[in-house]
Amino acid sequence: MNKNGFTLIEVIISIIMISISGLVMITFLGTAFKQSGQPLQILGDNYSVLNAIEIVNADYRAKLENNPSQAISFYVKKDLSKNITGLIGIGVKGEYINFSAPDANRKVNEITAVGSSIYVLVTATKNNSRLITILGN
Structure with a gap:
């Protein structure tokens, strides 16, 4: 066998x-x-937020070139996407901000300004992605 x-x-x-x-x-x-697919979604959101900040920055520079005395108050809004084209699907807001005097360690803190300021803090958000920039007059 x-x-x-x-x-x-x-x-x-x-x-x-x-x-x-x-x-x-x-x-x-x-x-x-x-x-x-989650990392690709996050990457897409990050790119959208960065692109939104670039659009706001380009809009701000163009307005300053056309009119150097452009009031920065234009960017103090709950929703900038209504005033600037190209910000679809992204939450972009601006608020006045000031800075404290340096302390003993030379640290400067942000202070939310009431009324007007020469600085505007612009925040762009989409899902969990967030990017912040400061515009100054």
Whole structure:
């Protein structure tokens, strides 16, 4: 009698072991596949926010070139996307800001200004991405 090859029990046990290891791999890799698009979404949001800040900055520079006495109060709004084109789907707001006098350690703190200031803090947000810049007159 020829003893080459595997018995039926060995083949069945091998198939069961391969199936179990496959299920374990699918369980662990399943979450990775489901969340694999998340970094791309975050990157897209970061790019959109950066682009929005660039649009606001370009708009500010263009207004200053046309009229050097341009009032910075134009950028103090809850929603700048209504006044500046190209800011669709991104929350952009501006608020007056001042800075405290330097302390003993030369640290300067931001102070929310009431009324007017020569600085405007512009914040752009989309989902969990946020970028802040300061415009000055």
